[in-house]
Amino acid sequence: MGLTLYDKIYQQHLVDPDNKAAPLQYIDAHLIFEVPTAQAFDSLRKNSRPVRRTDLTLATVDHNVPTNNRSKYKNAASFIKEPAARTQVTLLEKNITQYNIKYFGMSDLRQGIVHVVGPEQGLTLPGSVIFCGDSHTPTHGAVGALALSGGTSDIEHVLATQTVLQKKYKNFRVCVEGELGAGVYSKDIILHLLGKIGTAGATGCIIEFCGSTIRNLSMEARMVLCNMSIEGGARSGLVAPDDVTFEYLKGRPLVPSGSDWGKAVAYWETLHSDDDAHWDFNIEIDAAEIVPSITWGTSPDDVIPITGRIPDPVNYEETNPFKAAAIRRALKYMDLKPNMLAVDIKIDRVFIGSCTNSRIEDLRAAARVAKGRKVAKSVYAMVVPGSGLVKQQAEKEGLDVIFTEAGFDWREAGCSMCLAMNPDVLSAGERCASTTNRNFEGRQGVGGRTHLVSPVMAAAAAVTGHMADVREFLKAENGSINVTQWTLGGEQGRSYGPVKEDTSVSASDFVDDAIANRPTEEAKTSADGIPKFDVVSSVAAPFDMQNINTDLIIPGEYLKTVIRTGLGTNLFRDIRYDDIKTHKENPEFILNQPPYRKSQILVCTGENFGCGSSREHAVWSLVDFGFKCVIAPSFASIFFNNSGKNGLLAIPVNDAEALKKIHAEGIANREVQVDLPNQVIKDSEGRLITKFNVDAYTKHCLINGLDDITNTLASEEKIYAFETGQKTAFPWLFNRIRKLQSPRRLGLDLAGATDILDW
Structure with a gap:
């Protein structure tokens, strides 16, 4: 095979x-x-x-x-x-x-x-x-x-x-065939896919994007697809x-x-999937089905076409109560009504940027819509290039002039409003059309409301003041994704400015001064391990939410810490406190109720616990609060991986009846016992609820308190x-990295800067 x-x-x-x-x-x-x-x-x-x-x-x-x-x-x-x-x-x-x-x-x-x-x-x-x-x-x-x-x-x-x-990991093939319509961009392809498979549809998989549609995409358009493969639960995209x-x-x-x-x-040229390769999962998509799309809710799979309506939770009450509850929660947070037209959603902010959509082709596409138009008076719109070189190239092409004349704020390079970690944040209640990748609660600022869109859809929203169908703003000849590879003047421009590195010789022509810095024998053994895990007995804190994401577990602003401790106070901050500044508690939140303040076990009946960011801070905050074990039907791959490295045992339990029993014990304030050596969970009377699987290596490390690096350096x-x-x-x-030249030698330094590194 x-x-x-x-x-x-x-x-x-x-x-x-x-x-x-x-x-x-x-x-x-x-x-x-x-x-x-x-x-x-x-x-x-x-x-x-x-x-x-x-x-x-x-x-x-x-x-x-x-x-x-x-x-x-x-x-x-x-x-x-x-x-x-x-x-x-x-x-x-x-x-x-x-x-x-x-x-x-x-x-x-x-x-x-x-x-x-x-x-x-x-x-x-x-x-x-x-x-x-x-x-x-x-x-x-x-x-x-x-x-x-x-x-x-x-x-x-x-x-x-x-x-x-x-x-x-498993192999997941996504094949897209056919020609994309005008106004349809790679962001719409990935949103369309997320709408089909959900945020956990590719968990435990590597997605390979295939088909004629993909082959006809530029590199930068392909990057958008791979960038957001993580939002479908995939470990990576290719x-x-x-x-x-x-x-x-x-x-x-x-x-x-x-x-x-x-x-x-x-x-x-040898790097391709063989014709007889095995695929664990396979999805085929007709490009003609894909239209400009937006997210309406608080999960990247809350996707509707711009011509569509916001879903009604009533339609899911009997078939999928978890989804109905999620829709109700999202509608409340987003301040939207069921069955509302997508184009009736008014916005306050527009953000064009992030690692998803801040490259030169993204800016060219948005500029085609912005050219000759004005940002609505009710909207503040910003454009943030993905790097200084993208900014330089955009200014060479005059895109900055187009944006500023239209009323956009032209910014310097950075992650910006993708996440609330820097000065570019939404205020509570503000609604944003955003080209970023996540629309979680509070992702762009506490109480901020995010709608994911393509760069052209963001620009259309900016000039109208509401979500709009970009196809009404584009002619056929400039609405195709293929034209993003060309400047607005008709030339083909590269995605970076003039960088005159010496590329005339091969790396193999150099004397290799880059050798491995090998550790001493003493350094192979860690000074500390991880907390040992044996048997834990505790009242389990019961949760009923699905898709509990890492932004909800610990907001982005706490990623600024330079230590691993002290995060427990702000665990689930945005739903734990009625006032986040004073930490006035929400009495209905489970961890604020006496039996669960000291819980060491968290049991969640909803799937996909820990989805979203790779931030290990989510695990640190759970451990800092006192949790030693999280039980859920399924976990996002990165969160699951991070847990074991910090002494937190994450147990997937896909037996619905067993999960209900553990949850019921928590509701009744009765302890459950998690026995890692024997891989069983028991009730307060010592009766078996369920057995569980755990990776042999993770089990060995947890029981013995061993860290990964010590184990690895043995080899x-x-x-x-x-x-x-x-x-x-x-x-x-x-x-090759050693050959990079200093910014001063290349003329890429900022005048007046005192921290330029002369390599």
């Missing part, structure tokens, strides 16, 4: 194919940023461990950085006013200096959102495995790379070992490389050059042998 593209990349990167219990994937490139890294570097120092491959690691800042004008920028310490954000950014600068890691800081025009910077620089290559501590890392799969994300523990693991523990990929990559700073280019392309010789072979087979993957 043949192999899928995912199968091929996964197998090629197994450090030890015989290790079935704890399979290690070698990481060819590691992107880091300010939010989840401080704790990882602190732990490296505590255990006297080096960063193993500084030549495979690249840093930037994005989540916390302000996007206001930088013409008077001096340094990050003086420019960033919010103390916690400033601390995270300056700590990253300290850490990358100590460990000799290349860095695109705020004084460098190459700075930007990690998932814009990586492909833009050519760090992301077909057939490689890339890691980043952000859940939207699957973006990089658009070039045919296996792009993986995880929390802080995984970041530390990659820094210390250049590997990540990664089991084999598109097989082809001539479109090679044309996009050629000449970028970190892409193979000289004699290595031909060798690389020859290998990349350090195998890692060294693997990377030696990897360097021989794929020399273009090594030493």
Whole structure:
């Protein structure tokens, strides 16, 4: 039987194919940023461990950085006013200096959102495995790379070992055939898919996007699909490389050059799924079915066509009461009415940006709608380029003039209003048409209401003041997604400005000064482990919600912490407190009721617990509150992975009757017992409720309090042998980041900045 593209990349990167219990994937490139890294570097120092491959690691800042004008920028310490954000950014600068890691800081025009910077620089290559501590890392799969994300523990693991523990996932094929209509963009494709499969439809899978529609998309349009594959529960997304990929990559700073280019392309051309490959799941979509779409609720799968109506919970009462309850909750939060027309939704804000839709093609598409029109007086609209180079290119094409004349606010590069971690936030009650990827409660600001749309739909909403069908604003010749590859003047423009790196020689022509920093024998053993787990008896706190997302577990503003503790007070903050400033408690919330204030077990009857972000902070907040175990029908993959690394046992129980019994025990204030050694759950009388499965490796680590890095470094010789072979087979993957030149040498520095790094 043949192999899928995912199968091929996964197998090629197994450090030890015989290790079935704890399979290690070698990481060819590691992107880091300010939010989840401080704790990882602190732990490296505590255990006297080096960063193993500084030549495979690249840093930037994005989540916390302000996007206001930088013409008077001096340094990050003086420019960033919010103390916690400033601390995270300056700590990253300290850490990358100590460990000799290349860095695109705020004084460098190459700075930007990690998932814009990586492909833009050519760090992301077909057939490689890339890691980043952000859940939207699957973006990089658009070039045919296996792009993986995880929390802080995984970041530390990659820094210390250049590997990540990664089991084999299932294969999910999404085939889209046909031609997209005018005004239909790749954002509409992924929203359409989410509407079909839901936020957990691809849990435990890697999605490969196939079909003629996908082949006709540009690279940047493909990135949108892979970026939001995580919203369907997928571990990552992929598109097989082809001539479109090679044309996009050629000449970028970190892409193979000289004699290595031909060798690389020859290998990349083998990276496709075989005709007889096995697919665990398969969905076929007719492109003609897809129309401009929006989300109406608080989950990315709350999708309706712009010509549609908001659903009525009454229609789901008998068939799906969980969905009916979710619709009611979303309608209340979003302040919408059942059966309301999509085009009748009025908006206050428009945000064009984020790692989903902030590239040059996104800005060109939005500018086609904005040109010659004005933003409605009732709307504040902002455009945030994904990197300094995207901004530079947009200004070269005059897109900034189009936006500003229309009344849009033209900003600097950063994550901006994608999440409430920087000054760009929604106020309570404000409604936003947003090109980002998540519409969770409070995602863009406490009480803010988010509708996900494509860039052209966002621009249409901006000029009308309400959701609008963009097809009324576009002519056939400029409404096609294919025209985004061309400037408004008719030329084909690349997605970055003039970056004159020396790409005339191959990486293999250099003397390799980038060698592995191998740990000492003493550093192979951690100073600390994880909390041991044996048997826990507790009244279980009963929850009835589905799709409990990480933003709900711990809001984005608390990601600014540089320690792992102290988050328990703000666990479920937005539903736990009536007043979030004074922490006045909501008496109806379960954790505010006496029996459950000291619960060590949480039982949730709704599926997909922990969906959303890769933030390990969600697990830290649960542990800090006192929880040792979470029981639910299913878990999002990254949350599930993060749990075991912090001593939190996540137990999937798909037996509905058993789950009801555990939940009923919690309602009755009776203890249940979770026995990990024997893998059973018992009631307060010692009667068996259910047995449960747990991965043997996770069980071993939890019972013995062992951390992953200590276990991995026991096989350090195998890692060294693997990377030696990897360097021989794929020399273009090594030493390339070391060749990056300083912003001053390239003319990409901000005038007046005092924190420019002269590499």
